[in-house]
Amino acid sequence: MSTPELALAQASAEIKALQESVASLDKKLSQLLSTKLHAHETQKRQPLTAFDVLTGPSMPKSRSTAALDRLNAQSVSNSEEVAMATTRVVMHQIVLPSDTDALGICFGGQVLGWIDVCAGLAAKTVARGPCVTASVDAVHFLRPCRVGSVAIIAAMVNRTFQSSLEVGVRVEEEDMLTGARHHCCSAYLTFVSVMARPGPGRAAKPLPKIVPGTQHQREIFRAAELRRQERLVHRNKLKQDPALAAQLAESRLQPVTYREASPTLAPAIQVQTVSGKKHGVSPDFTLAHMTQLIMPQHANSLGITFGGQVMRWMEQCAYIAASRVGRGGHLLTGSMDSIVFTQPTRVGDVMYITAQVTGIFTSSAEVMISVCGETPTEREVFYCGDAFATVVSVNRTGGTVDIPFTLELETGAEKQRCAGAEVRRQERLEMRRSLMAQQAKRPSLDGSMHIHYNSAV
Secondary structure: OOHHHHHHHHHHHHHHHHHHHHHHHHHHHHHHHHHHHHHHHHHHHOOOOHHHHHHOOOOOOOHHHHHHHHHHHHHHHOOOEEEHHHHOEEEEEEOOHHHEOOOOEEOHHHHHHHHHHHHHHHHHHHHOOOEEEEEEOOEEOOOOOEOOOEEEEEEEEEEEOOOEEEEEEEEEEEOOOOOOEEEEEEEEEEEEEHHHOOEOOEOOOOOOEEEOOOHHHHHHHHHHHHHHHHHHHHHHHHHHOHHHHHHHHHHOOOOHHHOOOOOOOOOOOOOOOOOOOOEEEOHHHHOEEEEEEOOHHHEOOOOEEOHHHHHHHHHHHHHHHHHOOOOOOEEEEEEEOOEEOOOOOEOOOEEEEEEEEEEEOOOEEEEEEEEEEEEOOOOEEEEEEEEEEEEEEEOOOOOEOOOOEEEOOOOHHHHHHHOOHHHHHHHHHHHHHHHHHHHOOOOOOOOOOOOOOOOOO
16 A cells, blocks of 8 residues: 555544544533433422522531421422411501591501401412402401500411312400500401412312311311301302392492482581480481592502402491491491402402491491492493491490481381391391300410400490
């Protein structure tokens, strides 16, 4: 073989060896990249622990941190069950002058707003998604929260159902000067989990099962089912009795916006109050109207109005209506009957709240409140819900003051709205006595049993 041919052969061999080496390196590089990518994707799927958030996953983990990781893994694997005690949410609110009336007593609507927020946080934490207030059972204010004190609101999920869950809330007042605590009120709220129902492009996300851990929690768990059955019976009663549903719909208060041939305001009630003398007054003279534009700060992340905000407005409107007959005394909200939100309002909607006195007793008045909504672009008013509130007339020392008026019923609509006021009053009084007897046997938020009650104020 000549010298040129020998040189060409040697060059070809070197090129072939170089190609084989490059191929080998390329194969190793592909394997390495594949391994790194798999590790990265696996790390992305793993939930961050508290240690990862604070220090990063590359730091060495202590024995206690490893235990925390095992707890996180267990909570993920057992997501179908949640211990009742782990659903608790607690809020502390300083009662400011802006939250109170002229006597320094916190408005009932403000307390209802705090209750709804605290309960909503507990519901959202369990549902792992947005929740909407569906209803609130009757709330009785056993003792007021006063300016300068701390309102302690504690919520806990009592039970979950198919797409709804019940949250129980207890409110206590703490005196910042003495440290004494008193039970103010309790409430049961029903929320609907948005994620528990199928939606566009997603399947339903079932709610976890609440597991009670103590005998007291097991009693709460069983009672939640009984309350749910009572709510369903009431709802089905209206569905099965169209005549009753139509009668209730006819008795609802209509917004002043769509009242034809009626003055904007009724005549003002201006009479000299004389001890022992009662003055007759038409229920229409007690009408109070409130119109609100739903702003972003009034709504949740879905743009739906907070139930607590609606209840705050309802209590204010009822307070104004009761003031028309509560001349000579100071008014306090004693209770708010159960509220069912039949249809939500959203940001940009207009809300109409109308209140009218439907019953006057010795020192208290029953006020009916109706809530309607309207989407301005559609120009159609829709019904949202209604309730009855009890407002009590008191003096500056907390004693009751007689209301110097009686209702003069003339029209059929007035008689229909006021029908059953005495029956409802007796039911409230019985419920209040029952609540006080039950709460005296239940521990306070610190576990003690020393809860005392005074008068309604």
